[in-house]
Amino acid sequence: MGHEVLMSVEYGHVFVANVNDGKLIDLRIEPVGSDNQDVGKIYLAKVARVVPRLQAAFVNIGEDSDGFLGAREARTLLVNADRDTPIEDCVHDGDTVLVQINRPADGDKGPQLTADISLPGRYAVLTPCRTKVSVSRSIEDDKERQRLIDLAETVRDRLGIEGMDGLAGWVLRTAAEGVDNELLEKDMEMIAGIWTDILDKGDDNDPPCLLHQDLGGVERGLRDFIRPDTASVIIQGEAAFRMARSYCQKVMPQAEALITQSESGEILFDRYDINGTIDKALSPRVDLPSGGWITIETTEAMTTIDVNSGSHSDPALAINLEAVTEIASQIPLRAIGGLIAIDFIDMQDEADGKKIEDSLLAAFENDRVPVRIGQMSNFGVIEMTRKRDRLSLLKSLPAGYFDNTEGEDD
Secondary structure (H helix, E strand, O other): EEEEEEEEEEEOEEEEEEEEOEEEEEEEEEEOOOOOOOOOOEEEEEEEEHHHHHHHHEEEOOOOOOOEEEEEHHHHHHOOOHHHHHHHHHHHOEEEEEEEEEOOOOOOOOOEEEOOEEEEEEEEEEEOOOOEEEEOOOOOOHHHHHHHHHHHHHHHHHHHOEEOOEOOOEEEHHOOOOHHHHHHHHHHHHHHHHHHHHHHHHHOOOOOOEEEEEOOOOHHHHHOOOOOOOEEEEEOOHHHHHHHHHHHHOOOOOHHHHHHEOOOOOHHHHHHHHHHHHHOOOOOOOOOOOOEEEEEEOOOOEEEEEEEEOOOOHHHHHHHHHHHHOOOOOOHHOOOOEEEEOOOOOOOOOHHHHHHHHHHHHHHHOOOOOOOEEOOOOOOEEEEHHHHOOOOOOHOOOOOOHHHHHHHHO
16 A cells, blocks of 8 residues: 555645555645645745834735744844844845745735745755755665765756855755656756746846745645655546646656546545545544543644543553654644644653653654654643644635535435
């Protein structure tokens, strides 16, 4: 069975399911059409106002609402900035800046911006505000890591793309593992060409101006979800199937053979009961094999997760370890970001708390989104943060999604 990507276009949305051994591990949902995809857009923008008390700036990007640029995301604009450099040293009212959306607008909140721009390809990511060549931590073989670094540094020197302070940096993605030199070089050259076009467009326009937007949902799903061990990519919908094959022929020809179309009349997400998994991920309560459960509640400020043993007599450590596994599954699936507080069942042995910390760190090791995990407090609570890279699962689903799917089953 292995790793599979299932893709369906329905209800005006692209659904891309990342499935491992029959289990849904990640799901991306977005409206059809790249014009609706905000994350990754790059703008030539103008700073509307700097607000020192918020350590942030509001930036006019030419959309319905100004973007929010925090101090941490602005510091890359200042070569010698450190983690304590205030926002007012980085940008000023009226400044022209190059920014990228890293979190979409949500309700009355404008999009979150960063000046630390990244431009992804299939195998590499250009990071023009950085100078280092690095490799995805998921690639563990030391020889392979060194091969990729050596090649990327050679190509970087040849391309000569200037960054903020010297040659621009690059990150080699997990998909680069085992890829031959020619494919990797072509990918880096393509990205460099896109970046050059962005800069040229910026020179020819006044702010605010959209300079670049990412691929559409079908192409991005292929780019981001296909892995070296992917066994198959199954697509429901003729137009999406043609689009996927065309993209692979141009960018990742070795993956074209993986792509097949679902059977006529088949509801693709009935495989592995993906809709059942989505339904479970919309419920605040998730049961554990032991008979315990976790409760997940999200507010504007944070997400709280409470671990409960119920009437079960298993040791607290065993139930907590079960909870860690489920929490590490539910958080990415629900696209939960921001501050997360997990209240575990009380344990008497301090060493058990360390086991929970280590287990949680290991469980999120391969998360595609940056995660930071703190230590367990005296009250059995672990705080963690996870970058918000898209709307939550609940907010991403089309209105009436389950009403429609239930109607089809009838």
